[in-house]
Amino acid sequence: MFEQTGTSPIAIGRRWRFKVQGLDCQNEVRLLREALIPLVGDERFLSFQPKLGLLDVDVASGLTVEAVIAAVSTTGMTAELDGQSGISKDAAGADGCRSCSGEPAPVAQALPDHPDGVIFEIHGMDCGDEVAVLKRELGPIVGPENLSFDLINGRMSIASGADLSLHADILRAVERTGMRAELWKEGERSAGAPEEQRRRRVQAGLTIASGALVLVGFAIHARANGFAAVLHESLAREAHPPVLAMLAYSLSVLSAVRYVAPKAILAARRLRPDMNLLMLVAVAGALGIGQWFEAATVAFFFALALALEAWSLGRARRAVAALMEIAPDSARIRDAAGVEKDVPVAEVAVGTHVIVPPGGKIPLDGYVVAGTSAVDQAPITGESVPVTVTQDAVVYAGTINGMGALEIVTTRPASDTTLARIVRMVGEAQSKRAPSEQWVERFARIYTPVVMALSLAAFLVPPLLLGGSWAAWFYQALVLLVIACPCALVISTPVSIVAGLTGAARRGVLIKGGVHLETPARLTAIAMDKTGTLTLGRPKVIEIIPIGTRSESELLSFAAAVEARSEHPIARAILAIAAERGIDVVPAKDVTAVPGLGVVGKINDRHVWVGSAIYLEQRLGGGDSEKLTTALKRIAGAGLTGIAVWESMTVIGLIAVGDAVRPEARLIVAQLHALGIAQVVMLTGDARAPAEAIAHETGVDEVYAELLPEQKVEAIERLVAQHGLVAMVGDGVNDAPAMARASLGIAMGAIGSDAAIETADIALMQDDLSQLPWLIRHSRATLTIIRQNIGFSLAVKLVFGGLTLLGMASLWGAIAADVGASLLVVLNGLRLIDRDQQAR
Template sequence: MTALLTQTRFKIGGMDCASCAAKIDTAVRRLDGVADVSVSVTGASMTVSHGGSLNDNKVLRQVAQLGYGIAKAEGGTDGRASVAKAHHADHDHSDAEQAWWRSRRTVLTFACVAAILAAYGVGHLFPVAERWVFLAALLVGLLPIGRRALMAALAGTPFSIEMLMTIAATGAVMIGATEEAAAVVVLFLIGELLEGVAAGRARASIQGLADLVPKTALVERAGDTSEIPAGDLAVGHVIVVRPGNRIPADGEIVEGSSDIDEAPVTGESTPKRKSVGEPVFAGTISSDGVLKVRVTATASDNTIARIVRLVEEAQEAKAPTERFIDRFSRTYTPGVLAVGALVALLPPLLIGGDWNAWIYKGLAILLIGCPCALVISTPAAIAAGLATGARRGLLMKGGAVLEGFRQITAVAFDKTGTLTVGKPVVTDIVAYGRDERTALALAAALEQGSSHPLAQAIRDRAKSDKAPVPPALAAKAISGKGVEGSVGGIAVFLGSGQAAGERAGVTEAQRLAVASLNGQGKTVSVLVADGVVAGLIAMRDEPRPDAAAGIAALKAEGIRAVMLTGDNRRTAEAIAASLGIEARAELLPQDKQRIVGELQREGLKVAKVGDGINDAPALAAADIGIAMGGGTDVALETADAAILHGRVMDVARMVKLSRAVMANIGQNITVALGLKAVFLVTTILGFTGLWPAILADTGATVLVTVNAMRLLRWRG
């Protein structure tokens, strides 16, 4: 029987590239009791799966010896934790919020730059001491790099970027190129610093979402209000939100109404009017009204906190392309060492070439071959894609899911609550002998106090039309038929057409009107007043406002769309016709699963969009399962991806984002390998040396990182 594993999460300081993550991953995996390790550069975090016997201190020591800060992650409102300092370390171990120019890495880089500038000055004044002052300047930067290389080798990563740098710089000193070696070390440190700044931007994109939640909240107790930290809010607390303030927690409005600006969270530019009984989310803004809100989720479990946590976990899950690049780099780096050695040794041995010249070229090849740009090309783009998607309500649980969206060729939608709003609304009012407003008022009077969705739809329409709703006397429900009562002295009945026909004569024109509305997939209630048909009220669960546009956007991308629903065929076909989508109706959950399988056997890559509960079998069977929801537990924690803001158009946006990310990765790999190929040829031909070699590597790394960061501005 397999022992149960425990997961422990750590925050890491000074980890700014995929090579850093690989070293940490390798080192921690070597510890006894560790079953799996997931490292997120963008999340600055690591999750260790282990047996119960693993001592956290072993993990802390192992990572600290590599030169990184590490601390066990503590619970918090946004998943952040302080990062402890490791002794005698060279990377930055400060809190993630510390400005980049105050980090230890920045101090080391500036110290090395100052040392080399001083060496140039001293060398100019005292030429005889030039070699020694440059050697001293070199050691300022090389000693920390060499220590990191040694510790990485002892922890299982002998072919690290630091090792290549150490070998190249030491070799350059041995052949008399001390000045160049010092310059190369400075350029390397500057490149690392730029990587750190870029990685910080990626982290800030998600951290900015967490920072939307205010740090304090006004809690009402016994008529008095007091300010407490938002992190101390408990479920059931009632908080007061003033106009212009951000809402500090997920909750339900219990008093007041206001336009809620959800743009910081959803990107929607138009505020939504919300009142008593409606949900609100942490980080949104009450524009014009005072609200009292009952808290429904603690700070550590509100919508934004869960999004941040899930995105960090997603960034730890590697995409197929990223895993391939990782495997490739493990053989690529030793291969570079071998090529460098052959270039340095074979020409002098076989054709009598100059030893210094060919060793110089071999060392330059080591620098050209540094894998940083190649290794970071994929995770940087994946992390940026996941982050920008989350900020727009497109939550994808891992790089594999993000990458998989580009291959989708068919999307199967549930109807109720997915393509439609999920609750019926009054679509048509046909009055006979009275005006529409009066007919609506009579119907609403009978439906007061009923919790039935159709009754709610009639009351909502009366409210929006400002129809006066008089009291109803002796109102009662008649099982399977409708409801009756007395309104203003008039005997009124509202119910099915058959039941209405038992109480009043229904004309042929009225029957045809009912049949026409039913043919549009609408439910029709017939109003009878004083024994005469007084009106028809038609209701239907209407499509979401962007449903037709969302389906059209998928078709424009060459993706087939199909609706799978348990609803009756007439209603399904009416909705499908209005949206331009094919429909399969009257399906049980297992039927939906079967149809997904049929589509897959046709050679299609299928995404299934549903509510995550009734559609669970089909969601599991699909290549990608997508939960549609407004920040609910189901939407966030079921399926492979979640559309948090209920927009059908977001399915097409996920596909477009995936394609944009994969195109970005292709550009990155081309830049990384292309520059190396060019400088490899020019170095062997003698046109370029150590300086251009490290510039090629550093430049490629910076270009690749900056290109990936462009995805943070993606708008879809």
């Protein structure tokens, strides 16, 4: 785009080039525009390359580098002059989309794709708390801005800007957290995967053993002292358990804290209390006052909560992995000698001929070179009706062939198919956290130390000021510690977000982050492009108007005969309706195209013209002129194009052609209004007459016609000023500027368009407008479940907190309530994965 000079940092003509840490998506472009336009005076003086993290600013009188850097800093990003005009690897996507995630610090969120970055697989990283621990340990070594995490896939990325020679220090830092790291490369099986599976089996076994030992200890204890003595804390202090019961309880505790203790000790050493430390203190305190049963119960239930959290994340991981598993592992190829053989899909080169048998899965993206079949695209797009494919039709990996054999030529390697990109984006989207998820994390970060302080106060204040029993209030302080554990609260939101993203992907709706999952629920207005969005984007015969003695069938058969061998879109529309009405088309003879006028051919030795109605009107005289003129005016008023059919010197009729409205468009617009969308607006570059006709037919509230791309942006800005949150729905390419300016960009029919997938915040993979109201309902369902989970978690804590202050709660009851809450919120969140299937 710009010429390189390679010397001065302001060497691009009269421009400064800045590297902007954190600039990697259109949301941040929008923030920078708002901050810089008042400074530079005009948007034309700014140029952005978000994929490279670059900002170019025209040098203006009175403008200083310091002023630009200060303006950028107001957005939460940082800028520095780029010493080169070439691509900056540091800026090439290493930072996460902070304006999307709302984080105050420039912490990377998505896995970088530049070659000099390093990706580690982290064994034992199962929750957001462990991500926070890794950030604290590794931040001082490699810089927090160079770290990014993919919790779904269990990976940590370190950008090329870090000192990658510190490999050993990185591995040791991860080891200190109780986790383990190994280098990860795409397509290679993790060497530590078997060991990680063993660790999970051992952890599950120890958790089961802990629970079993609690039951054994309880049975021995109850037999010796009675059930009341075990369950009532005041009696329990007077009736110590037998030695065998204490042994069983001790073994239960040791089994449960095997994987908790290292993390708790690290938190204590770093003076950063977390849930692990909180639980370990509670267990140690219970043992200290002789509450053996309750100490063992707390330890077991907390281990169970950790196992539950790992299971919920594993469930989400498996749901994402299931997307990739729908593509076969091998493909049957045909080599240059005509020999067929099965090879792994990873080894199939672009341009290879692949044979897909009837009923088989298509292994790679490609196009059909032989055969006809119906392909079930539901695994990719969610479309329930199979799509008929013939020669030159595009097909996608993971879709299912029907009853006809197909031969395709591959167009993408296995690592870059549409399916592979969807899977990657679903994984990366999880790291762009939603506002509710960020709120929960910030809340928990403050909440845990505050709770520990309150527990200390509950232990000290009543005995010192009210004369309470030290032992009794120490016990109540431990109960408060346990019930205040934010485990259920912390895991509820990310599980719901991941489930919502995965459920949408299974429907064929690709959402690029939790922030974009929540936005549709709060939309107040939606702007739509006309062509290809509200309409099908291709001509269709709307009306056939005979003039004279010919019938509609005769008029249509003449027009189809002349257009039989034409590839023009209008010709295809005429042939399509002829086929629909069962008219046998015999191609005309001596067919000739007359530029600007139409096509002429011979039918039964008579010349028949099909073409411009306006030209024919100018040439025609006689009694039919008035009737023809009236018909043409009516067609033009409806926003349609009139095609005249002229036999010899007589017009025998008109065919009205227009961009066909989607059959479901009116219903969709009505559904959007019913969902509370106040304004549905059409933005189009088309003429006003056809635009208004389409708007009237679909029920759109307002029309902006004859717009250039920059005028669409201005229209979006007005809508944002009037209504707040506004979505722009388009094809992701021509409408990209307007989509970038809108609160939410939604691309229609993105399955065949790389640009659409990359441009939009949400990509509707199939060409189906009905996904739009579904998306709003899905977003609202996600928010509802998140609010239910947060409210339920806090309500449980408030109830048990009150019982604790009244002296009516017990340790085992508190931990049982907390684990029960964790289980319920996880199961509630996971409903979003299968929500669409349940609805069907």
